[in-house]
Amino acid sequence: MSTDVTQAPEATDVTDVAAAPPLAQRARSLAFAAIPYAVAVLAAFVVVAVLITVLGHDPVAAFRAVLTNSFRNQTGMVQTLHKWAPLTLLALAFAIPLGAGRFNIGGEGQMILGTVGAAAVGITMSDLPMVILLPLVLVVGTLAGAVWSAISAWLMESFKINEILSTVLLNFVSFEVLDYVASVVWSDPGAGGAVTLPIGEGAVLPGIGRPPMHTGVLLVLLVSVVAAVMAKRSVAGFELRAVGLNERASKLHGIRTGRVAVTSMIVAGALAGLAGAIEVAGVHQRTLEGIQSNFLLLGIIIGLIARGSLTAVPFVAFGIAVLEVGAGSMQRVSGAPVEIVLILEGLILLFLLMSDVATERWRRARQARASRAKSQLTKGAVA
Amino acid sequence: GCGGSGDDAGTDSGSGGDGAKKQVIAAIFSGPTNDADYNAVGLKALKAAESAGAKISFSEKVAVPDVEARLTEAVGDGATVVWTHGSQFYDATAKVAKNNPDVNFIAEYDGVPKDQPANVWTIDRQFHLGFYGMGVFASKLSKTGTVGYVGGLSLPFSMAEVHAMEQAITDTGASTKIKPVWTGDFNDAAKAQQFSTQLLGQGADVIVGSLNVGSTGTFQAFEGRAEGDGWVTAKYTDKAAAAGKHYAGSLEYDFDKPLADVLGKIGSGEEKGNYLLGFDTGVTIKVADGVPADVKAAVDKAMNDVKSGAVKVKLDTAKIG
Amino acid sequence: MLQMSGIRKTFGPVVALDGVDFTVADREIHGLLGGNGAGKTTLMNVLYGLYAPDAGTVSIDGSAVDIQSPKDAIAAGIGMVHQNFLQVDVFTVAENIVLGTDSTGLTAADGSPQTATQRITELSERFGLSVDPSARVADLPVGVRQRVEILKALYRGAKVLVLDEPTTNLTPQEVDDLFSSMRAIVDDGMSVVLITHKIRETMEVCDRMTVMRDGRWIATVDKADTTADDLASTMIGEVAGSDADAAALAEAAQVALGEEDLGEASLTHPLPGASEARPGGGAADPVAQPPARVTVRGLTVAGPGGKPLVDDVTLDLRPGEILGIAGVAGNGQGELAEALTGTRTASGSLTVDGDELVGRPTATWLRSGVVYVPEDRQRDGILPGAGITENLVLGSHRTRAKAGMINWRAARAEAVEAIKEFSVKTPSAATACGQLSGGNIQRVILARAFAHNPKLLLLHNPTRGLDIRSTQFVYDRVRNAAAQGCVVIVISEDLDEVLALADRVTVAYSGRLVGEFPRGEANPYDLGRLMTGVGA
C-alpha cells in the first residue's frame, strides 16, 4: 500500500536512483498524469448527462454547478475548505491504521465521540475564557475520539477481535451515545432534532476573512503536513509501514508490532475526534444528530484513492470536497433529482480507478514495444 | 485565507432584477420530496407559492451539516426568500440570515428562539396541540386501555407530544395508559414494525405513530389482525391508502396557508415574526371512515376546544423513558 | 519429448528470459542449473502457464501446445513443484492433493475423499512419498509438505515433473529419499526437471543438465560428457577464466560439489581469510585465548507440551569465533536461533560484552549488535512490498534516525552502494524486494546484516538456494566479520557448510546441543551419528 515505495522513479540503471529528475520534467509528467483523471471525470459526466437529459433536465446547468460552485466566489471556497477539513482528518484516520494493515471503519463513531467530548466541555464550562476553553474543547474532543478507538485497539490486541467488526459495532453504539447526549443531557428544547445547547463563546474557533473561514482549517493543514512528514521520514512512519508489509519480519527486526498497530488505531481515533471537535467549535457550535455526515465513507475513499500515501490525502480530499460541495447544489440549480449526485460520485470513483489501469496498461504496452525494438536492434547489430 | 481579490460577486445579482417584486424562493428539505410525508407537504406548499407567482427552486435530502452550504449558495444565486423545512435547520438558517440581512428567511422552530435575527420568520409547529387531539382520539379508540406511542428520536417535541396526550386523557377523565417507545430513527420502518408488534403483544390496541416514512412499519404490524381489532394513526399526511383497514386517521399538517401567509407578510415588509401552527392554521386530525362516530365527535370537540382556547395544552418537554 | 524454444519474458525493464531453448527427453532427469536470478524459475513458470511469455513456443512430443494457464499445463501433462510451496494451509493433505481435479469423491465421514485417499496412498507407496492424507498441511514439517507437492503433480498424471529447488528444504536423508522417488518416477515413464544449485546432486541423479546464465541458455550436456568441475565453471561463466576468481570460488564449488572429505580438505588447505588471520582463532590457536565475548547460560525455551523446545543451552564464544551448529531440521534450530537473537521469549542468560540481554526487547538486542539472518527469508526476512532501500534500513531504522527522522537520501545512496557490493540483481534500489529472485533476496538480507557491524551474527541456513558465487561471497563476508571480532553462529542443515566455516562444531538434537568438535577434529561420520541421535 505504500506509494512512497512503489511510485519511486522508474530507473533502469541502479546508479541514478538517488538523483531526482529535474523540476520541469516533474511538472510535465505531473500534468500528463492528470490527463487520465480528467478523462475519467469527463466520462462520468457524459454518462450522467445522458441520464439527466433522459429525465428531462438540463445537464449543462447541472455540471456547471458541480464544477464551479467551489470556485466562483469566496463563499464556495470557504464551504469547500470547511468540508475539506473533516474529510482530510477522517481520511488520515483511515489511512494511518491501513499502513499497519488495520482497517479502521470506526472514524464515524470516533468523530461522534469527539463532538460529544468537545460539546460537553464547551457547554458545561462555557464561562471559561477562550484561551483556556478553546484548547480544552479541542483536546477533550481529540481524547474522546482516541478513547473510542482505543476500545477497538484493545479488543484487537488482547482478544484478536477483528477491528472491522468492532469499529462497525462501536459506530452504532456511538449513535446511541450522541442521541442520549443531544436529546437528554444537553438537549436544545426548541430544535426539532437531536441537537445540544450551544457551546460557550470562548469555545468557538475564530474565523478569518469574509465569509469567515474557521481556523480549524489551518489546524488541519498543520496536522496533514505533520502527518505527511512523519509518514515519509520518521521512524514511526517507517515502522507503521513495515508492520503493514510484513508483521513477522518487523517483529524480528525489533519493531513492537502490537504497539505500532495499537498506536496507529489510537492516533486515528484522535484525528477523527479532532475532526469532531473542529466541527463543533468551528461549524455548528454544538453537536447534533447527523453531524458525522458521510465523512467516514468519503474518508475511506480518499484514503484508498491516495493509496495510503498521507502526502496525497489532503489533495485527494480537496478534490472530493469540491465534488461534494458542487454536487450538493446541482439539484437546486438544474432541478435534476438529487440521486443523480450519488450516481455521479459512484461513476467518477469507478472511472478514476479504471483510468489508472488504462494508463498502466498503455504504459506497459509502450514499454514492451520499446524493449522489443531494442532487442531487435541489438540482435541486428550482432548479426 | 483563500485569496483576497474578490468581493462577493453573487449577493446582489438577484435584487437588481425587474421592478416587480416577484419573490424568488429557495427551499431546503431534509428528506426526499416524494416521501408522501413531511417533505411532500413542504413541496406542495412550495408549488402552491409558485402557482401564486413566485419563482422557486429547492434542494432535498439535505443533511444538517450541509445545510449552511446550501443556504449560502441559494442566497448567492439570487433567492429573495429562503425556507428551511424542518426545525433541525434553524441554527444554520439563523446563522446565514445574520450574514445576509438583505434576504428573508423562513425557518421552523418549536417555540420562540432566542436572538431571532431581524430577517427571519419562524413557524412554530406546536406539535403538542395536535397530539392533545390525538390523545383524545387514541384514548377513545382503545378498548384495552393501553395505547402505544411510537416515536423516532426522543426529542423534546416528542416528549411534549406524549405529555399532551396524557393531559388529554386526564382532561377527559379516562384511565388510558400510554406506553411510549422510540425506535431511534423516524424513517426505519422495520424497527417501527417490531416495536409496534411488541406493543400490540403487550396489550396495546392503538398505536399512535409520530414518525416519518417509518410509519409504514406501524401499519404493517397490524398485518394478520382482524378488522376492528386495533387501530393505528399517523402524522403529517393522509396515509389511508398505505395503511390498510386498521387505519384510524392522521394528524395532518398543511403548509400551504402558513407559507402563503408568511410570504405575504414578508411582501408587505414584515420581515420578522413567529407564525403559530395550530388547528386554525392548517393542522387537522382527519378521522378515517371506519371510526365510530362518537370517537370522531370527541376528536372534533377536542380540536375545537384547543382552537377556541377552552383548553390550554401545556408544553411539557420533561423527559420520559 | 518436451521442447521450449525462443522463450522470452520481461518484467517491466527486467529481461528475465532472453530467447531460451530447452528440451527434455523421455524418461530422463534433467538438471537445470544457473546462478541466482538466471531465470530458471521464470522459465519453468512459463512452461507451467503461470507466466505468459513475450515470445517463444512450447511443444510436446513434436506438436505445439498453447499453454495459457496451469490448467492447460496440467492437461498437457506438466506438473510443477514450486520453490515456495503453493498449498492451502487450512486444508488437509488429501484436500490439497485432489483440489481442482474432477470428481474427488468426497465423503461425509471425515471430510476427506475416500477414493482419492486410496489413490494417494497408492501413489505414495509406489514412489516412496509417505504422507498422512488427513493431516492439515499447516501442521506439517517442510519435508512432508514437499512430498505433498510432488504427490499433487503425480496425482494429476504428470508426464513431466518440474522440481524447483526441492532439496533446499530437505535434510540429507530426505534428499536421498527424494532422489530415489525421482528414479521411481522416471522408471514409471515420466521425465523430471530438477532445478538446483548443488552440482553434487545433479551429478548424482541427473542424466543431462542445462546451464542458464542471465536469462540465456548457455549449454546442455550429458552427465557422461562432463565433470563436476566443468559444470561449476560453466555456471560461473567467463569470470572463472581468470585464475584469481577461480581460486576464490573453489571452496564454494567444493561445497556445491559436496565432496565427502571436506572436513579434512579444510584442514589441509587453509583457505584465504581463514582462521589464522582472526583474533580469536578458535581452537586452532589455543595459546592466546581472549575472554568470551558472548556467554550463554542455561538458555531455555518452554514448549507447548512441557518438553522444552530449546533445552538448557550453554556456550562461551570468543571474539572472532565461528560456531557451527549442525543438525537435522526440526531439532529446535529455529527456536534456538530466535532465542539466541532475542526474537523469542526464553529463560536463562545471554550476555554480549557483559550486557545481559535476556528479557530485553528485540530492539535492545539489535542495538547491542545481535543480528539475525533468518532461515525463511520470504516470511521473516523482508518487507516484500517495500523497496530494497527500505528493506536495508529495517532494523537499523531507530539507530540511524536523528530526532526520530530517517535520512532517506543517505539511505538510498547506501542502498545503491550495497546493491553494487553484494551484486544484487535488480532494476533499481526502489524495486520491491519481493519481486527479486530467491537468491537476490538473500543478498539483500545479508547486506543488511553486515551493515549492522554485528557483534553476534547468527545465520540460519545462510546459503540455502544461493548459487556458487553467492555462497562463496557469503563465506568471505562471514570470515571477514569474524576477523573483525564478531562472534558468528552458523546453524545449518548443510553439513558441508558447517564444516567449511566453523572453528568449532556442535550438533542440535532435540532442542539440546550435543557434542563439540574443534575445527578439523569433526568428521562427517561422527557428526552424522550425533545428528541422528545415535552417538554421544
Next chain:
Amino acid sequence: MSEFLTLTITAMVPFLFVAQGTMLSGRAGIFNVAQEGLMLLGAAVGYIISLKAGGNVVGIIAAALAGAVVGFILSWATTSLRLDQFVVGLALFFLAGGTASLLYRVVIGNDEPPRIAPLPELILGQDAMVFVALALSGFLWWWLYRTDAGMRLRSVGENPKAADSLGINVARTRMWAGTVGAALMAVGGAYLPMVFSGVYADGIVAGRGWLAIALAFFGGWRPQYILAGSAFFAAMEVLAQRAQVSGVGIPHQFVSMLPYIATLAVMVFALRWALVPQFLGKNYDRESRIVG
C-alpha cells in the same frame, strides 16, 4: 410460536441473506462492502416489481438479478482490472443506493406509495423466505464443505496462487461468487418492504448492510456460525426492544446498545471461531511475486 421467537426470526432473515452473501463472496476472496446499497436496490426493485408485476416471487427474483448485475460489476472490476475492492465496493454502494432512489422516484413519482402484499405465511406462522434463508445456510455449509466446487471456492479465498497452480480458474470463481453473493444481498433488501413496511423508502435499510458485514466477521466467515450469529444478534435486538416496551428504567439509548455490546462480548469469549479468509479483499495477480 411465541412472539419473541417470531420477531427474532423475522429480524434475522434479512441479516442472514446479506451476511451469507457476504460470506460467499468473501470465501472466494471478494470483500463486498456495497451491502447497504445492494439492500436498498433490492428493496426498491423488489417493491416496484412486486407492485407492477403483482407478485412477491417476481419481485424477489428481479431484486436478485439487480443485485447480480452490481455483483458482476464488482467482481469484474476487481478480478479483470484488479481495482481496489474497497473503493469499487463503496463506489457501487453509491451507485446502487442512488439507482434505488431514482428508480423509485421515476416509477412511483410523488404519489403515496401503494402497499404490496406481504409475504404469505407458510407454516408455523413464518413466511417462505424464512425457510429459504435457513435452507440457504444449510446448503451453503454443505456445498462449501462437502463438494468439490465448494472446496475450490474456499481455496481461492485462502490461497489463490495455489488454486491457480492447480488449474482452478480464480477469476471465474470469484466472478460468480461475487455475483451470487451480491444477489443474495439484494434479496435480503427485498425482504424488508415485503415484511416490515409494505412500501419502499430511502430509510428502510438503516445501516443493516454494515451490520451484515460485522456479522460475517462475527460468524467467522462460516455459514453455520453466521446463522447462529445472526440469530443471536436479532434476538438481542428484539430483547432490547422488549426491554423498552416493558420499561426498564434506563434510558432507551443505553438499552439499544445491547445488541452491539453483546456481540462484542461474545467475541471476547469466542476467539476460536474468529477466522478470516487469508485473501479476503486482496486481488490476485498471477505474475506478481508479492502476495496480496
